Amino acid sequence: MEKEEIIYGAHSVIEALKNEKAIEKILLNKGQRNEFYEEINQLAKKQQVKISFVPQVKFKKYEHLNHQEIIAFVSPIEFLDxxxxxxxxxxxxxxxxxxxxxxxxxxxxxxxxxxxxxxxxxxxxxxxxxxxxxxxxxxxxxxxxxxxxxxxxxxxxxxxxxxxxxxxxxxxxxxxxxxxxxxxxxxxxxxxxxxxxxxxxxxxxxxxxxxxxxxxxxxxxxxxxxxxxxxxxxxxxxxxxxxx
CATH class of the missing domain: 3.40.1280.10 (SPOUT methyltransferase, trefoil knot domain)
Structure with a gap:
């Protein structure tokens, strides 16, 4: 099965957004707000990247990662101009x-x-x-x-x-x-x-x-x-x- 490419953690996701990496969706914990959420929201909105606010249980499958309950899913292709x-x-x-x-x-x-x-x-x-x-x-x-x-x-x-x-x-x-x-x-x-x-x-x-x-x-x-x-x-x- 093809491996799912993700970016996790606040700094990594912010940098990916700033560099306009082809992100399909971002998951954030709906029950939590931290200093990075607003910056991620603004960058995602600018690039029209979908953000899903999900319950904490959605992050359980990624518990081996230091994700800070911030995960971005990356497109497997680059979109063309x-x-x-x-x-x-x-x-x-x-x-x-x-x-x-x-x-x-x-x-x-x-x-x-x-x-x-x-x-x-x-x-x-x-x-x-x-x-x-x-x-x-x-x-x-x-x-x-x-x-x-x-x-x-x-x-x-x-x-x-x-x-x-x-x-x-x-x-x-x-x-x-x-x-x-x-x-x-x-x-x-x-x-x-x-x-x-x-x-x-x-x-x-x-x-x-x-x-x-x-x-x-x-x-x-x-x-x-x-x-x-x-x-x-x-x-x-x-x-x-x-x-x-």
Whole structure:
């Protein structure tokens, strides 16, 4: 099993935040406050790193470490700069394919999506810093290692990324049940970004207002929705089918 990388103790976590290390989450004891908590809070907020205030029992598994009830979980990958990554891809490819995940919060779904994205030739995956599944050992395992073979960027706001795509001539396609358009009957551009949302809430309404095209898959049974990773795979392979 892949070893979980953590940073522990107040000084180590503070230094990691100051050096903008790719931290996914920080655990702090909800029943305790000390001189370091405020500094960690401020640094984490600035970098949009999630802090979870948990009971003391959550630290029991780490009792062999001098953690001071302050533990940070480090991403197993380095996230790339969004604008530089997109520009590099656009200079090399006439038919780029991007995947934007707007609120996918399950780590295994994220891993499965990354695996399918790599298999279907997605050029980069874009995640929001907030309201997104963390990238941890479960994500890596579910992706079957594909996570190391595809660029992944984190952005402060999905809306800004979508505006950037549109200004670069990239069509925005949203997967949503709030449409009558099946993907099979729609014209799609050679340059596009597919947007997938949370499988319970879907894509946010503000994001839907921003896209160029809304599409869905037919559901012929009694279940009202597909798992987001399955739906993503079906849509990506429809795009692949058209390209080959």
């Amino acid at each position: 969004f604008e530089k990554t997109i520009e590099d891809i656009l200079t090399k490819k006439d038919n780029p394919l991007f995947l934007v995940l707007d609120g996918v919060t399950d780590v295994r779904n994220l891993g499965s999506i990354i695996r399918t994205a790599e298999c279907t030739g997605v050029d980069a995956i874009i995640l929001p810093k907030n309201n997104s599944a963390g990238v941890n050992k479960d994500t890596v395992k579910t992706s079957a290692g594909a996570i190391y073979n595809i660029p992944i960027c984190k952005v402060d706001h999905v809306h800004d990324a979508l505006f950037y795509f549109q200004s670069s001539g990239i069509q925005l396609i949203a997967a949503t049940e709030k449409t009558e358009n099946y993907i099979y009957s729609q014209e799609i551009s050679s340059k596009l970004a597919l947007i997938m949302g949370d499988e319970n809430k879907g894509i946010s309404s503000s994001t839907l207002k921003q896209v160029d095209l809304k599409v869905k898959l037919p559901l012929l049974g009694n279940i009202e929705s597909l798992n987001v990773s399955v739906a993503c795979g079906a849509l990506l392979y429809e795009i692949v089918r058209r390209r080959i």
